[in-house]
Amino acid sequence: MTARLSLYRKAEQELHRLDLSVKGQFYNFCHSFRDDPDRPGLRMKKLKGDSRIWSARINQSYRALLAPTGVDPDGTQSWLVVAVRHRKDVYEELQVAVNRVTGEIEFVDLSVVGDSALRRAGITLTPAEPTGPAEPTGVPETPAPRPEPEPALLAGYTAEQLRDLGVADQLIDLALTVTDSAELDQLLEGAPMLSKDVLYGLASGMDLDEVRKEITAPVELDRRPDLDDFATALVRMKVTTVDEDLHKVIEEGDFRAWKVFLHPTQERGIHRDYNGPARVSGGPGTGKTIVALHRVRHLAERLPPGRDKPILLTTFTKNLTTDLRLRLASLIGPDLLARVDIAHIDQLAARVLGENTAPGTGKQRVYDQVALNEMRQLLAELDERRWEPGFLLEEWEQVILGQSTATRSAYFQARRAGRGRALTRPERHHIWKIIEQFTARLDKLGIETWGQAAERAARFEIERAARIQALRQAATDNEVDSPAGDDSSGSRRLGYRYRHIVVDEGQDLRPAHWKMLRAMADPELPNDMFIAADTHQRIYDHQVSLGALGVHIRGRASRLTLSYRTTRQILARALHVVQPANGNEKPRFDDLDDGDDTLVGYRSILSGPVPTLLAYDGWHDELAGLAATLTAWREELSTASNGSRRDPSGRIAVCVADRELVGETISYLAANTEITCAELTKDGPSGEGHVHVGTMHRFKGLEYERLAIVAASDGIIPNSGALERYRTDDPPRYEREQRRARSLLFVAMTRARDALTISWHGRPSRYLPI
Numbered sequence: 001m002t003a004r005l006s007l008y009r010k011a012e013q014e015l016h017r018l019d020l021s022v023k024g025q026f027y028n029f030c031h032s033f034r035d036d037p038d039r040p041g042l043r044m045k046k047l048k049g050d051s052r053i054w055s056a057r058i059n060q061s062y063r064a065l066l067a068p069t070g071v072d073p074d075g076t077q078s079w080l081v082v083a084v085r086h087r088k089d090v091y092e093e094l095q096v097a098v099n100r101v102t103g104e105i106e107f108v109d110l111s112v113v114g115d116s117a118l119r120r121a122g123i124t125l126t127p128a129e130p131t132g133p134a135e136p137t138g139v140p141e142t143p144a145p146r147p148e149p150e151p152a153l154l155a156g157y158t159a160e161q162l163r164d165l166g167v168a169d170q171l172i173d174l175a176l177t178v179t180d181s182a183e184l185d186q187l188l189e190g191a192p193m194l195s196k197d198v199l200y201g202l203a204s205g206m207d208l209d210e211v212r213k214e215i216t217a218p219v220e221l222d223r224r225p226d227l228d229d230f231a232t233a234l235v236r237m238k239v240t241t242v243d244e245d246l247h248k249v250i251e252e253g254d255f256r257a258w259k260v261f262l263h264p265t266q267e268r269g270i271h272r273d274y275n276g277p278a279r280v281s282g283g284p285g286t287g288k289t290i291v292a293l294h295r296v297r298h299l300a301e302r303l304p305p306g307r308d309k310p311i312l313l314t315t316f317t318k319n320l321t322t323d324l325r326l327r328l329a330s331l332i333g334p335d336l337l338a339r340v341d342i343a344h345i346d347q348l349a350a351r352v353l354g355e356n357t358a359p360g361t362g363k364q365r366v367y368d369q370v371a372l373n374e375m376r377q378l379l380a381e382l383d384e385r386r387w388e389p390g391f392l393l394e395e396w397e398q399v400i401l402g403q404s405t406a407t408r409s410a411y412f413q414a415r416r417a418g419r420g421r422a423l424t425r426p427e428r429h430h431i432w433k434i435i436e437q438f439t440a441r442l443d444k445l446g447i448e449t450w451g452q453a454a455e456r457a458a459r460f461e462i463e464r465a466a467r468i469q470a471l472r473q474a475a476t477d478n479e480v481d482s483p484a485g486d487d488s489s490g491s492r493r494l495g496y497r498y499r500h501i502v503v504d505e506g507q508d509l510r511p512a513h514w515k516m517l518r519a520m521a522d523p524e525l526p527n528d529m530f531i532a533a534d535t536h537q538r539i540y541d542h543q544v545s546l547g548a549l550g551v552h553i554r555g556r557a558s559r560l561t562l563s564y565r566t567t568r569q570i571l572a573r574a575l576h577v578v579q580p581a582n583g584n585e586k587p588r589f590d591d592l593d594d595g596d597d598t599l600v601g602y603r604s605i606l607s608g609p610v611p612t613l614l615a616y617d618g619w620h621d622e623l624a625g626l627a628a629t630l631t632a633w634r635e636e637l638s639t640a641s642n643g644s645r646r647d648p649s650g651r652i653a654v655c656v657a658d659r660e661l662v663g664e665t666i667s668y669l670a671a672n673t674e675i676t677c678a679e680l681t682k683d684g685p686s687g688e689g690h691v692h693v694g695t696m697h698r699f700k701g702l703e704y705e706r707l708a709i710v711a712a713s714d715g716i717i718p719n720s721g722a723l724e725r726y727r728t729d730d731p732p733r734y735e736r737e738q739r740r741a742r743s744l745l746f747v748a749m750t751r752a753r754d755a756l757t758i759s760w761h762g763r764p765s766r767y768l769p770i
């Protein structure tokens with residue numbers, strides 16, 4: 001008799017934590033088991049608590065816990081490995097069951113639940129294997145006297161309500177007795193995903209309807225499942241088959257859960273057919289990039305054979321492109337990867353311009369700061385003091401370039417929503433004249449801004465798309481005239497550049513970028529555009545209304561709400577930055593269209609230390625504090641959980657507000673510690689240093705195990721010199737700049753996976769939760 005083995009997700013995670021030697025023995029165990037599950041050496045034994053769980057011997061100390069899930073007609077047995085445990089941690093009370101909401105097999109493990117919660121619920125765990133009198137069982141022999149009952153955390157709910165939302169039966173009574181969040185953490189450590197999600201949702205203040213809508217409904221089966229039918233339940237589950245993937249887990253150590261175990265709400269967006277552009281939103285770490293990558297895989301797998309690259313995967317910055325390429329390469333094979341064009345948005349615009357510009361006539365592209373200096377100089381030469389250079393540059397960028405305003409009379413009509421005070425016609429006339437001189441100046445210098453480049457590229461692409469449409473029309477007319485299919489129109493030769501476009505970090509793209517992208521994909525084909533974006537993380541002032549730019553996402557928008565990166569402790573503080581609990585300021589975030597985006601239901605099931613907030617008297621003291629923190633972190637991260645040494649490089653980062661602070665931080669650490677640093681540049685980290693140091697803008701889309709944000713002082717975050725001017729001069733701009741500064745801090749804080757420290761000298765930033 002042979003057997004097929006699959007791995008339950010939690011067992012996978014447990015395996016990761018085991019010593020290499022145990023992993024190897026587990027691998028051998030799997031081979032023996034598959035050859036003959038009845039082999040006596042495996043010492044298969046049913047647990048008394050649930051006769052569907054068997055324990056089998058991996059080595060002297062470790063046991064695999066398995067559940068049979070069916071038998072094929074040819075006699076091959078199917079088994080699911082639900083856990084890998086030390087023998088003293090195997091208890092009789094473990095259970096597997098089919099969840100009544102999802103229809104998937106769940107493994108409920110009470111061995112990780114805290115003693116006090118178990119005592120209150122009257123549960124005593126029985127070891128499955130006698131461990132001798134000296135070995136602790138995790139539960140005292142004589143129960144301690146019952147403490148005074150404390151109010152329960154979920155007192156307002158009934159067992160029936162929790163059951164109905166999908167909480168595993170075994171956890172319900174326990175959950176109703178939990179008195180604080182630490183106990184809830186302990187209870188849920190080994191809990192199935194849906195139970196965690198629901199109970200954390202309720203504990204964080206979501207009401208029953210919200211939990212039902214956001215958490216339960218998306219994973220609910222249309223029909224109630226048969227709770228005894230394990231074989232069908234197994235088919236519904238995402239599991240790792242031992243044959244295909246275990247080898248990677250053990251030998252290569254490169255297995256990542258996101259490749260296999262998607263959350264049902266992530267999954268829903270990926271495999272759908274959309275008859276137009278679709279958008280997925282969600283707070284930091286909810287897996288938008290993961291969804292974008294799986295979407296690319298889904299689309300690539302369905303392409304007709306060919307050697308072209310009909311899929312574009314694009315994002316805002318160069319370093320994120322590198323990251324996307326690496327992650328995609330680990331998700332799909334080289335053949336599919338070769339069908340995907342991965343390029344950042346400015347690179348795409350530059351390519352279009354290159355195609356449309358005669359050799360040697362191109363302009364040098366410059367950042368906005370260079371343009372600002374030129375504007376400043378021009379105004380000085382003209383002795384013009386009525387307008388701020390920054391205001392004029394934005395007026396040009398957002399109203400004139402942003403709306404492709406080509407003539408003065410068009411500018412008189414242009415919408416200036418959100419641009420601050422209204423401009424009279426003579427004022428517009430005056431501004432137009434200055435901008436004309438300004439663009440002539442740039443022209444003469446042979447330079448253009450990236451905004452200008454994007455606008456020109458968009459125009460070329462729009463003209464190209466118009467030519468394609470005209471050729472199509474001609475071809476259709478032709479076909480009517482000569483059905484034999486004469487291709488003299490050339491429509492077969494000129495086509496849209498891409499069949500599918502997938503955009504990550506869409507919140508920061510300029511209007512011109514959207515126009516360019518829109519013109520690059522055929523609007524008549526399904527699945528033309530897929531956009532991942534979170535406007536709470538918009539850190540450049542590129543406001544767009546996608547509908548007005550021809551990208552119609554209405555009715556095709558979905559939202560992710562569960563963070564896979566950030567702990568609840570970090571999330572709560574970060575949310576305070578963009579959703580302050582009090583004060584008059586309630587920043588509004590758009591949905592890339594004319595509506596609002598929200599973070600309702602944004603939550604995490606991860607738990608970790610509360611972020612540390614540290615005040616210092618001066619910058620030098622603060623740097624000394626940082627050095628101590630980093631030294632301790634580096635030491636801790638240099639030791640793996642099994643005691644072996646590991647390289648801590650790239651796991652720790654320091655985030656500051658501007659380049660000057662980056663330089664000062666790196667110099668201090670170089671002079672006073674043994675820590676080596678790599679500066680985060682637009683191309684990624686500048687070298688091999690242990691700790692990455694960069695400005696907040698550079699942290700977009702990244703994540704680190706531990707993160708320190710330093711110099712989070714008032715005046716620095718936000719930069720009040722620049723900001724305060726707008727308070728009276730230009731209140732809408734003041735509001736925009738504040739929102740942008742909040743978003744920057746929000747992005748920075750949510751890069752931290754496990755630990756976050758924020759420090760300042762002088763007064764703390766007004767956005768911090770203190």
Ligand SMILES: Nc1ncnc2c1ncn2[C@@H]1O[C@H](COP(=O)(O)OP(=O)(O)OP(=O)(O)O)[C@@H](O)[C@H]1O
Nearest residue numbers: 257258261262263284285286287288289290564701
């Ligand atoms: N289904 C999943 N299973 C396991 N890990 C996941 C899953 N989805 C996402 N993750 C992990 O969560 C982290 C955040 O994912 P990702 O970068 O896609 O989020 P995001 O929403 O794009 O974040 P941000 O907006 O902050 O850039 C990553 O480490 C990713 O591997």
